[in-house]
Amino acid sequence: MKLDDAAAHLEALGNPTRLKIYRALIRAGGAGLAVGRLQEKLKIAPSTLSHHIKALVVVGLVTQVRDATTLICHANYEVMRELVGFLVAECCTESAETKNAKAAA
């Protein structure tokens, strides 16, 4: 994953409302959760919710499948795993530091 993509994903998750949406979808598991269920659960205006969901869909963290009149949202585990992978590899553990120190030595 490239840095700019990682930043886009982090920005999408970097809003309490969107992070709650995403967490709710994770907790919903494979069955996903309809937009309407999310709306009941999180108590935010439908238009606002729609915008936030869209922001998550655009970066690929969430996917949607239509079931008749309702849209089921699913968390995309793979994208999140890639993001965490980026953070761990480039921005988290001291392995980056160690590697750098070794390269300098």
Add this chain to the structure above:
Amino acid sequence: MKLDDAAAHLEALGNPTRLKIYRALIRAGGAGLAVGRLQEKLKIAPSTLSHHIKALVVVGLVTQVRDATTLICHANYEVMRELVGFLVAECCTESAETKNAKAAA
């Protein structure tokens, strides 16, 4: 880590410039990197850089230590580890899903 804190951390990292700053500090390792070195490396106006660094410091992702006239910035590994821990536990692996399913059963 609470959700709002996690969101604040994610937002801080969710900007390409700030993510580059943070990554540079990780790569610098334990020695850290002076603000001036970051400025040379990233080629952004000192005032802009100062603002971005401050955003990272406020959420605890970066710490600063003064060395005479220069300020050395350090990445705070522990905070990043907490953030990744939150993501993995609550927002990443399907363990959250499984746990939820078990609780519901």
Add this chain to the structure above:
DNA sequence: ACCATATTTCTGGAATTATCGAAATAACGT
């Protein structure tokens, strides 16, 4: 075709963020 439900798009305003140059501050050496 019409109605009902679910969701999105449009619109607009308030608040926040990004950016930079210029001036101010901090800390040191002399």
Add this chain to the structure above:
DNA sequence: ACGTTATTTCGATAATTCCAGAAATATGGT
């Protein structure tokens, strides 16, 4: 105290984000 280097704060502007009400669209049932 003065000058130098390093960094931040101030001030201003452009761009973006957040929020929600109203209208529009999508889908299915009758």
